Amino acid sequence: MLREVTGIRYVTPLREGGSVPGVVEADDLGTYVVKFTGAAQGRKALIAEVIAGELARRLDLRVPELVRFDFDPVIGLGEPDQEIQDLLKASGGLNLGMDFLPGSLGFDPLVFPVETAEASRIVWFDALIGNVDRSWRNPNMLVWHRDLWLIDHGASLIWHHNWRTARAASDKPYDASEHALSRFDPDPAAAAAELAPRVTDALLTEVTGLIPDEWLTDEPGFDTPDDVRRAYRELLLNRAADVHRRITLAPKQGERQPPPEWLRTWVEGKNAQ
Ligand SMILES: Nc1ncnc2c1ncn2[C@@H]1O[C@H](COP(=O)(O)OP(=O)(O)O)[C@@H](O)[C@H]1O
Numbered sequence: 001m002l003r004e005v006t007g008i009r010y011v012t013p014l015r016e017g018g019s020v021p022g023v024v025e026a027d028d029l030g031t032y033v034v035k036f037t038g039a040a041q042g043r044k045a046l047i048a049e050v051i052a053g054e055l056a057r058r059l060d061l062r063v064p065e066l067v068r069f070d071f072d073p074v075i076g077l078g079e080p081d082q083e084i085q086d087l088l089k090a091s092g093g094l095n096l097g098m099d100f101l102p103g104s105l106g107f108d109p110l111v112f113p114v115e116t117a118e119a120s121r122i123v124w125f126d127a128l129i130g131n132v133d134r135s136w137r138n139p140n141m142l143v144w145h146r147d148l149w150l151i152d153h154g155a156s157l158i159w160h161h162n163w164r165t166a167r168a169a170s171d172k173p174y175d176a177s178e179h180a181l182s183r184f185d186p187d188p189a190a191a192a193a194e195l196a197p198r199v200t201d202a203l204l205t206e207v208t209g210l211i212p213d214e215w216l217t218d219e220p221g222f223d224t225p226d227d228v229r230r231a232y233r234e235l236l237l238n239r240a241a242d243v244h245r246r247i248t249l250a251p252k253q254g255e256r257q258p259p260p261e262w263l264r265t266w267v268e269g270k271n272a273q
């Protein structure tokens with residue numbers, strides 16, 4: 001089970017992305033970024049955070065610790081924004097916390113170089129979980145102590161929003177052409193050779209076992225939380241086998257198309273002026 005902590009002080013909302021997580025202090029004296037069950041993205045976003053985050057960790061990618069976060073809306077009463085108040089009031093009980101990395105910076109591909117092997121592993125992993133939220137516009141990676149840390153997997157595993165069509169949806173290609181690590185010439189096939197054999201049924205059983213039962217009950221078409229866990233396992237196992245063949249990459253640095261003739265003429269004309 002994930003470790004469980006209880007919130008004692010709501011510090012501030014984080015407004016960069018869509019889900020407005022909160023920075024909250026807990027009874028273990030730690031500070032966490034809390035994703036709330038009452039957010040528009042709902043509990044499936046939290047399930048995606050648990051599966052993707054804990055799977056990434058077991059593949060030796062860096063993800064801040066995830067905890068079960070017990071939140072009492074009373075501690076947020078001082079928050080003046082009415083929308084945030086509503087979010088907190090709708091989120092009493094079990095939520096998801098991620099260890100807050102103090103002093104971390106948002107990843108910028110033009111400033112922080114990433115080795116090809118690491119870029120390859122992350123691009124392959126994002127393809128595995130169908131992550132559409134790691135583009136250069138919105139990298140959802142932090143640089144902390146000179147290392148790259150992955151955050152925000154709430155928008156991955158999108159096919160779980162409709163289990164009837166999930167298998168067909170998960171067989172679709174993965175477009176990595178705008179991935180934040182594109183410029184580091186990732187080689188997802190090499191990463192697949194290294195990582196795919198590690199994505200076993202046993203590993204996925206361990207990972208899906210960390211999803212709280214509360215978030216898996218009442219899933220249409222399933223009788224028990226374990227049935228839903230099995231569906232996640234089967235889908236990811238199937239995808240791990242061959243998703244690297246369905247990844248679209250941006251052209252490599254040295255292979256970019258030359259500019260079209262009209263543009264070259266125009267630039268030369270400008271330079272001659
Ligand atoms: N563990 C963390 N440590 C420090 N800052 C974080 C952490 N997690 C998120 N943040 C900051 O909060 C922002 C929003 O969090 P994120 O998980 O991306 O949620 P969303 O995009 O769904 O709102 C991030 O862009 C980042 O700046």
Ligand SMILES: [Mg+2]
Pocket residue numbers: 016017018140152
């Ligand atoms: Mg984000």
